[in-house]
Amino acid sequence: MTDDALRLAIIGCGAVAKRHLLALAELRDRGLGGIAVTALCDTRDAAARGLAREAEARLGARPVIYTDHRELLRRGAIDAVDICLPHGLHHGTAIAWLETGVHVLCEKPLGITIRAGRRMAEVADRTGRVLATAVPYRRLIGQRTARWILRESGLIGAPLTFFHQYTRAPRSQPAGPAVPSAPTWRRERLMSGGGPVMDSGFHYCDSIRYLLGDVEKVYAELREVGAGSPRTLAETREDTAFVTLTFKNGVVGMWSWSMAAPGAPLGNVVFYGSEGSLHDTSQPGPSIFHLFWRNPGSGLIESGEVTRRDGTTRALEDLERLYLDRLGEEERETLFPRGTMDGFAIEIWDFAEAIRGRRAKPEVDGWEGLQALAICEAAYESAYTGEAVRVDAILSGERRAYQQRIDEHWDLG
Numbered sequence: 537m538t539d540d541a542l543r544l545a546i547i548g549c550g551a552v553a554k555r556h557l558l559a560l561a562e563l564r565d566r567g568l569g570g571i572a573v574t575a576l577c578d579t580r581d582a583a584a585r586g587l588a589r590e591a592e593a594r595l596g597a598r599p600v601i602y603t604d605h606r607e608l609l610r611r612g613a614i615d616a617v618d619i620c621l622p623h624g625l626h627h628g629t630a631i632a633w634l635e636t637g638v639h640v641l642c643e644k645p646l647g648i649t650i651r652a653g654r655r656m657a658e659v660a661d662r663t664g665r666v667l668a669t670a671v672p673y674r675r676l677i678g679q680r681t682a683r684w685i686l687r688e689s690g691l692i693g694a695p696l697t698f699f700h701q702y703t704r705a706p707r708s709q710p711a712g713p714a715v716p717s718a719p720t721w722r723r724e725r726l727m728s729g730g731g732p733v734m735d736s737g738f739h740y741c742d743s744i745r746y747l748l749g750d751v752e753k754v755y756a757e758l759r760e761v762g763a764g765s766p767r768t769l770a771e772t773r774e775d776t777a778f779v780t781l782t783f784k785n786g787v788v789g790m791w792s793w794s795m796a797a798p799g800a801p802l803g804n805v806v807f808y809g810s811e812g813s814l815h816d817t818s819q820p821g822p823s824i825f826h827l828f829w830r831n832p833g834s835g836l837i838e839s840g841e842v843t844r845r846d847g848t849t850r851a852l853e854d855l856e857r858l859y860l861d862r863l864g865e866e867e868r869e870t871l872f873p874r875g876t877m878d879g880f881a882i883e884i885w886d887f888a889e890a891i892r893g894r895r896a897k898p899e900v901d902g903w904e905g906l907q908a909l910a911i912c913e914a915a916y917e918s919a920y921t922g923e924a925v926r927v928d929a930i931l932s933g934e935r936r937a938y939q940q941r942i943d944e945h946w947d948l949g
């Protein structure tokens with residue numbers, strides 16, 4: 537396949553699809569061409585039209601619009617699709633396209649359950665098509681450097697524990713005229729698969745595994761407290777989480793957060809090793825879901841600090857430079873093509889390069905995406921059953937009390 541032959545269709549033209557367009561423009565601006573958005577699909581015609589206008593403005597060509605992806609599928613002439621749909625629609629859509637020989641980049645979480653995600657990965661293997669899970673955050677310089685600090689540099693010795701905490705008050709509805717309501721699918725478990733642990737939490741689960749290795753077991757208490765009295769996962773969707781993660785290498789840590797904590801906000805993301813700590817000091821507070829991250833559009837870099845046992849400190853900014861200097865030219869070009877630091881652009885480029893056969897597979901393929909999903913599902917299973925849950929038992933399907941009703945709904949039972 538030649539560089540300029542990749543015809544991409546974006547399916548689902550909501551919030552994240554707009555971000556993908558910006559990433560495609562970033563690639564084009566850096567001379568990383570060869571990806572043309574030739575079609576857009578959304579059941580909401582207005583959403584597709586709006587994105588088509590933006591695509592024309594940013595990329596110079598207006599994609600053809602569809603309101604039913606099956607019609608697009610029948611027409612052919614697409615090499616790859618970028619699935620930006622609600623979670624329950626990921627597996628059916630991805631599998632339909634993989635089966636017709638089209639490569640798939642699928643937004644996180646890979647599938648709505650382990651069965652859904654596993655089928656996607658299996659079909660990709662059988663058809664020989666590329667399946668990539670869209671996770672931009674591990675590709676950012678802050679997380680790449682944090683991994684180097686934790687796993688290779690020796691700066692904080694052997695990683696042992698972490699404390700990741702965040703709270704904020706519930707967001708109130710803005711005063712004034714009614715605003716259009718946010719998409720409701722996130723509140724429906726059969727379409728979302730879960731709340732923030734599954735949604736932005738998928739990023740955290742991918743990153744924490746990227747930073748520290750495979751998780752052995754999970755114990756979680758998930759609650760909704762925003763309504764004024766605690767409700768459990770059996771009744772509702774979490775706005776508050778206490779998740780203990782025990783890793784196969786013995787590291788243990790706590791991921792805890794609440795989006796319904798009136799009063800004093802709290803933000804603390806720190807890793808401890810035998811010789812010191814690595815602290816995310818981003819202001820106004822670290823992101824509990826997207827570690828060592830600041831909005832790439834803001835031009836600001838991540839902020840963090842290593843503190844050694846003897847009290848000496850190193851700024852993450854300096855360590856990022858050191859990390860970059862240590863990379864060979866080829867690796868640097870693979871991780872940050874033409875110097876881009878935009879995780880979304882890098883994930884799309886990685887996908888395109890895998891399709892072109894220039895790398896064996898995308899960094900986060902279906903199987904890798906399934907691993908992060910299994911950590912999310914282990915947290916739900918634990919909160920649902922009140923027991924600690926082994927991630928391997930989630931991956932094998934041995935434990936799926938929480939997922940069962942969702943699987944049945946999508947005919948995956």
Ligand SMILES: NC(=O)c1ccc[n+]([C@@H]2O[C@H](COP(=O)([O-])OP(=O)(O)OC[C@H]3O[C@@H](n4cnc5c(N)ncnc54)[C@H](O)[C@@H]3O)[C@@H](O)[C@H]2O)c1
Nearest residue numbers: 548549550551552553577578579580583620621643644719
């Ligand atoms: N990587 C990130 O940082 C990030 C950020 C936000 C969302 N996401 C992920 O992106 C995906 C979409 O999230 P979003 O926030 O853009 O949601 P959204 O609700 O803004 O957009 C989803 C779009 O899909 C459309 N749609 C629904 N059913 C459809 C169908 N059958 N065919 C075609 N279109 C259909 C909707 O009309 C809507 O425009 C989710 O998987 C989400 O988790 C990722």
